[in-house]
Amino acid sequence: MYGIVNKAIEEMIISGFGKDKWDAVKQRSGVQEDFFISNEPYDDAITYNLAQAASVELQIPIAQVLNAFGEYWVLHTGKQKYGSLMEAGGNSLKEFLTNLPVFHNRIMLMYPNLNPPEFQVSDITDSGMNVHYYSSRVGLQEFVRGLLSGLAKLYKVDANINYIVQKSPECDHDIFNVSW
Numbered sequence: 160m161y162g163i164v165n166k167a168i169e170e171m172i173i174s175g176f177g178k179d180k181w182d183a184v185k186q187r188s189g190v191q192e193d194f195f196i197s198n199e200p201y202d203d204a205i206t207y208n209l210a211q212a213a214s215v216e217l218q219i220p221i222a223q224v225l226n227a228f229g230e231y232w233v234l235h236t237g238k239q240k241y242g243s244l245m246e247a248g249g250n251s252l253k254e255f256l257t258n259l260p261v262f263h264n265r266i267m268l269m270y271p272n273l274n275p276p277e278f279q280v281s282d283i284t285d286s287g288m289n290v291h292y293y294s295s296r297v298g299l300q301e302f303v304r305g306l307l308s309g310l311a312k313l314y315k316v317d318a319n320i321n322y323i324v325q326k327s328p329e330c331d332h333d334i335f336n337v338s339w
Contacts, residue, residue, distance in 0.1 A: 160206045161270055162195035167236040168209050169195070171228060172217075174235075180216060188212035197240075200272050203296065222301040229305020233313055241266070245313075252314040256280055256288060256307075256337060276303075287338030289323070293331065300325070300333050307337055 172181045188208040195201065210228070214221040237245050244265055249255035263275035276294035292303050304320050311318035316339045324334035 160201060160203055161197065161273065162199045162201055163197040163236065163240065164206055165190075165192075165195040165201060165209060166197055167232055168206070168213070168228060170235070171231040172213060176217065184209060184212045184216045187216055198270065207298075225299065225301035226305035226308070229302040229307075230309035230312065231305075232302075233306055233309025237309075238313075252311055252316045252318065252337075252339065253283075253288070255310060255314065256290060257283065259290070282336075287336060290335045290337055292333045292335065303333070304335065307335060311337070311339070 169181055169185075172184055188205075188211070190205055190208060192201075192205070210224050211221060214224045217224065244262070245255075247265075248258050248262060257280055259278045259280065263273070263277070266275065267273050274295065276292055276296070276299075278293070279291040280288050281291065282289045290303075290307065292300070300322060304322060307320045308318070311320070318337055318339040321336045321338075322333065323336045324330055324332075326333045
């Protein structure tokens with residue numbers, strides 16, 4: 160993952176819990192980097208180690224850490240770093256989610272070595288849709304749920320995000336139902 164992801168984890172922890180807590184998370188994770196360069200790729204293990212260490216240090220389940228980070232990513236990192244791209248995604252939650260499948264194509268122009276997930280949408284109605292999440296990375300479903308929740312908050316929509324299909328040998332991706 161790119162350094163921007165690890166930087167965002169650092170910023171989330173510092174803003175919510177303080178610099179001392181970030182130092183403890185970093186020490187527990189075994190991460191040796193003094194700082195992260197946003198547009199440099201880093202081993203995915205660093206990100207996973209930071210999330211796991213945050214879970215231990217904050218004494219909350221890893222799912223809660225990932226979910227909070229997904230919301231933080233949209234409401235803080237996304238708005239700050241990709242403001243114009245986020246705005247171009249749509250004027251409503253429904254419009255943004257409908258355009259989500261092409262969002263990473265634009266991001267890849269900035270990060271050429273990006274290995275992004277793929278999103279597709281289906282069953283679109285006036286009050287919801289299914290969001291299909293394809294990724295080679297394991298264990299990030301709660302991060303995606305947090306992203307979807309953050310998008311709902313960004314668009315000031317009271318939404319329910321339900322994880323309805325888990326990736327398995329029978330299904331090559333995860334599916335979330337987003338309703339409002």
